[in-house]
Amino acid sequence: MPALKTPWRAPGPEASDDELQFLYGSLAQPVVTYGHIHRPYIRSVSGMILANAGSVGLPYDGDCRASYLLIDESRPEIRRVEYDINKELGALSRSGFPHADWVARTLESGSSQMP
Numbered sequence: 001m002p003a004l005k006t007p008w009r010a011p012g013p014e015a016s017d018d019e020l021q022f023l024y025g026s027l028a029q030p031v032v033t034y035g036h037i038h039r040p041y042i043r044s045v046s047g048m049i050l051a052n053a054g055s056v057g058l059p060y061d062g063d064c065r066a067s068y069l070l071i072d073e074s075r076p077e078i079r080r081v082e083y084d085i086n087k088e089l090g091a092l093s094r095s096g097f098p099h100a101d102w103v104a105r106t107l108e109s110g111s112s113q114m115p
Contacts, residue, residue: 010034013041013052020045031074038112040067040078051076057088058103064110 009023024032025046033051039061040054054067061067065080085107092100092107105113 010036012037013039013043017045020050021048024048024050031071031076033069033071033076040069042076042078049074049076051078054078058106059110060106060112062110064107 011019011023020043024034025048027048029048031049031051033053035053037052038055038059040052042049042051044050051069051071053069054061056066056068059065059067063080064085065082068079068081070077070079088107089104092104097103099115102113102115
């Protein structure tokens with residue numbers, strides 16, 4: 001299998017078809033998934049389906065629910081699951097986790113926040 005042009009690129013859902021084709025076309029796979037952007041999406045580009053699962057616990061797309069990707073017979077589907085965010089916020093505040101306030105703002109808003 002040809003090497004990905006760069007392992008460090010993680011384009012968002014607004015990336016152009018040309019950028020996605022440049023980054024992932026050489027994989028020559030019918031379905032390509034990747035992570036890191038915390039925003040779920042599914043797109044078709046040049047006969048290839050690109051999918052990003054989003055984030056189970058730190059979404060950046062405005063939807064506070066957990067997000068995951070189910071692939072069934074090469075058909076990806078984004079699923080969302082509600083969970084008790086207040087319980088998570090309480091555990092976070094007691095954890096001593098560095099930058100807990102930043103993480104809490106992100107959890108509450110469902111979008112990226114500046115630290």
